[in-house]
Amino acid sequence: xxxxxxxxxxxxxxxxxxxxxxxxxxxxxxxxxxxxxxxxxxxxxxxxxxxxxxxxxxxxxxxxxxxxxxxxxxxxxxxxxxxxxxxxxxxxxxxxxxxxxxxxxxxxxxxxxxxxxxxxxxxxxxxxxxxxxxxxxxxxxxxxxxxxxxxxxxxxxxxxxxxxxxxxxxxxxxxxxxxxxxxxxxxxxxxxxxxxxxxxxxxxxxxxxxxxxxxxxxxxxxxxxxxxxxxxxxxxxxxxxxxxxxxxxxxx
Amino acid sequence: xxxxxxxxxxxxxxxxxxxxxxxxxxxxxxxxxxxxxxxxxxxxxxxxxxxxxxxxxxxxxxxxxxxxxxxxxxxxxxxxxxxxxxxxxxxxxxxxxxxxxxxxxxxxxxxxxxxxxxxxxxxxxxxxxxxxxxxxxxxxxxxxxxxxxxxxxxxxxxxxxxxxxxxxxxxxxxxxxxxxxxxxxxxxxxxxxxxxxxxxxxxxxxxxxxxxxxxxxxxxxxxxxxxxxxxxxxxxxxxxxxxxxxxxxxxxxxxxxxxxxxxxxxxxxxxxxxxxxxxxxxxxxxxxxxxxxxxxxxxxxxxxxxxxxxxxxxxxxxxxxxxxxxxxxxxxxxxx
Numbered sequence: 001x002x003x004x005x006x007x008x009x010x011x012x013x014x015x016x017x018x019x020x021x022x023x024x025x026x027x028x029x030x031x032x033x034x035x036x037x038x039x040x041x042x043x044x045x046x047x048x049x050x051x052x053x054x055x056x057x058x059x060x061x062x063x064x065x066x067x068x069x070x071x072x073x074x075x076x077x078x079x080x081x082x083x084x085x086x087x088x089x090x091x092x093x094x095x096x097x098x099x100x101x102x103x104x105x106x107x108x109x110x111x112x113x114x115x116x117x118x119x120x121x122x123x124x125x126x127x128x129x130x131x132x133x134x135x136x137x138x139x140x141x142x143x144x145x146x147x148x149x150x151x152x153x154x155x156x157x158x159x160x161x162x163x164x165x166x167x168x169x170x171x172x173x174x175x176x177x178x179x180x181x182x183x184x185x186x187x188x189x190x191x192x193x194x195x196x197x198x199x200x201x202x203x204x205x206x207x208x209x210x211x212x213x214x215x216x217x218x219x220x221x222x223x224x225x226x227x228x229x230x231x232x233x234x235x236x237x238x239x240x241x242x243x244x245x246x247x248x249x250x251x252x
Numbered sequence: 253x254x255x256x257x258x259x260x261x262x263x264x265x266x267x268x269x270x271x272x273x274x275x276x277x278x279x280x281x282x283x284x285x286x287x288x289x290x291x292x293x294x295x296x297x298x299x300x301x302x303x304x305x306x307x308x309x310x311x312x313x314x315x316x317x318x319x320x321x322x323x324x325x326x327x328x329x330x331x332x333x334x335x336x337x338x339x340x341x342x343x344x345x346x347x348x349x350x351x352x353x354x355x356x357x358x359x360x361x362x363x364x365x366x367x368x369x370x371x372x373x374x375x376x377x378x379x380x381x382x383x384x385x386x387x388x389x390x391x392x393x394x395x396x397x398x399x400x401x402x403x404x405x406x407x408x409x410x411x412x413x414x415x416x417x418x419x420x421x422x423x424x425x426x427x428x429x430x431x432x433x434x435x436x437x438x439x440x441x442x443x444x445x446x447x448x449x450x451x452x453x454x455x456x457x458x459x460x461x462x463x464x465x466x467x468x469x470x471x472x473x474x475x476x477x478x479x480x481x482x483x484x485x486x487x488x489x490x491x492x493x494x495x496x497x498x499x500x501x502x503x504x505x506x507x508x509x510x511x512x513x514x515x516x517x518x519x520x521x522x523x524x525x526x527x528x529x530x531x532x533x534x535x536x537x538x539x540x541x542x543x544x545x546x547x548x549x550x551x552x553x554x555x556x557x558x559x560x561x562x563x564x565x566x567x568x569x570x571x572x573x574x575x576x577x578x579x580x581x582x583x584x585x586x587x588x
Contacts, residue, residue: 073465073470074465074466075466075469075470078465078468079468083466084466090460090462090463090466091459091463092455092456092460092463093460094455094459094523095452095456095459096264098265098268099452099455100456100467102268102449102452103449103452103453103467104467106449106452107453107467107468112449112468112470113450113473115448115450115451115477115481116441116444116445116448117448117449118272118444118447119269119271119272119447119449119452120269120272122449123269125449126265126268126269127265127269129265130268142264142265143264143268161466161467164467165467165468
């Protein structure tokens with residue numbers, strides 16, 4: 001594919017004797033809606049951690065728009081357009097959503113280190129942050145501290161923080177994890193309305209969400225990609241059936 | 253600036269943009285500090301000590317309260333600033349303002365040099381290294397008797413009048429005003445920092461160091477900046493103590509100084525700017541009173557005060573005050 005924006009070549013990583021990522025070759029084209037599934041411990045989150053620079057791979061390369069970013073620090077990859085959300089809410093507890101998103105926008109603009117100018121001189125960043133919160137239905141929670149927010153709202157804030165980076169690539173690590181059924185509709189709406197030009201890869205256990213949004217699904221088992229295809233192909237694949245049905249004790 | 257009439261702020265965005273505006277209680281606080289001159293003319297020396305320690309606590313608040321970087325050796329910068337200011341004055345340049353600036357810059361430079369180590373450490377290791385630096389400086393000052401006077405302290409410090417006009421009088425009037433004005437200016441700087449994007453990024457790092465890089469925050473860079481600023485501020489506080497007392501005791505670099513300033517900040521409340529100032533006032537007034545009434549047992553009283561604050565007023569004096577205001581508002585709201 002010529003319009004691949006994020007790609008890996010022979011990516012590998014081991015924790016001691018445990019190979020958590022084995023020779024992963026993957027490509028994410030522009031505007032993709034791809035999903036990554038697999039049983040627990042398959043190495044899905046590890047792959048995201050490799051892509052975002054939390055872990056350094058033992059071997060292999062990561063390319064963003066053809067440029068090697070394997071050696072870049074996490075914050076530098078963010079600046080180049082890779083944003084992520086976290087499986088477990090990892091937010092800034094004492095900040096309000098408005099403060100957090102404002103900060104994310106200031107960081108995107110490279111103003112995060114400016115220490116002698118109050119937010120009054122970054123008015124447009126605050127306003128952009130508030131507009132984003134309104135878009136994600138978070139305006140009513142904009143001024144509460146993050147720890148006070150309901151879980152589902154925190155999941156939305158995760159996405160708001162990622163979107164504030166204006167990413168080219170968005171990695172969603174189980175965006176719906178832990179969200180009560182009553183609150184998940186709002187979240188699904190937000191995910192389905194994400195800007196079309198962002199390449200999105202999401203990890204998800206909720207197969208409803210996967211088959212609803214993903215155009216293409218990749219299945220990982222024991223750090224290895226075993227099969228890739230359209231939702232229809234994946235649903236019919238005997239290997240996948242075996243992983244998900246035949247050895248049911250592997251996931252929970 | 254009395255802003256009693258609240259302007260209509262329509263959206264949360266407007267309110268956040270206006271968060272840095274000056275509040276009426278800030279005006280009241282600073283006017284109150286001036287009142288000390290007339291209300292307690294016999295306590296001006298204590299008052300200037302409070303202002304200086306308050307500035308020292310403010311410097312630690314930026315580091316600990318906002319950025320979440322714990323330092324058990326902040327006296328290193330305080331003491332370094334004190335010695336720089338004292339030594340300059342002793343060897344012929346007694347002009348206080350330039351002396352203070354030089355001391356602040358020197359302490360800031362020391363902070364900048366140390367900061368790359370700080371960025372890599374957390375938890376206990378961070379405590380040990382910050383403490384170790386302070387102990388090293390203490391020993392160095394203790395040994396270099398020819399320069400620092402060692403255990404006897406730096407004597408013969410002579411400070412010229414401020415602007416060539418205002419002599420440091422015995423009552424401590426000049427000293428208090430000098431310390432107070434410097435504290436006020438530094439407070440304005442700290443206030444600016446806290447309300448800047450940089451200030452937000454410090455709090456983000458404090459709340460979640462794992463997440464901060466994921467929104468593009470270069471944590472190493474931020475730690476270097478805040479550490480340098482905090483060290484410079486502590487150095488300025490040290491310079492003030494040297495200049496207003498015209499003496500530098502080896503104790504400025506002691507571990508007790510470092511521990512005490514942390515206690516003062518926690519007592520007043522971290523992450524609130526005013527916390528350090530209130531903590532300094534409460535701690536030093538309590539110590540002054542207790543030391544007069546019970547010279548042998550005064551530390552017992554300080555201990556009891558600390559335990560009481562930790563048990564009954566989480567978030568220090570300011571935290572307790574916050575809850576009181578909220579309770580009062582809720583009550584007023586319910587009464588309507």
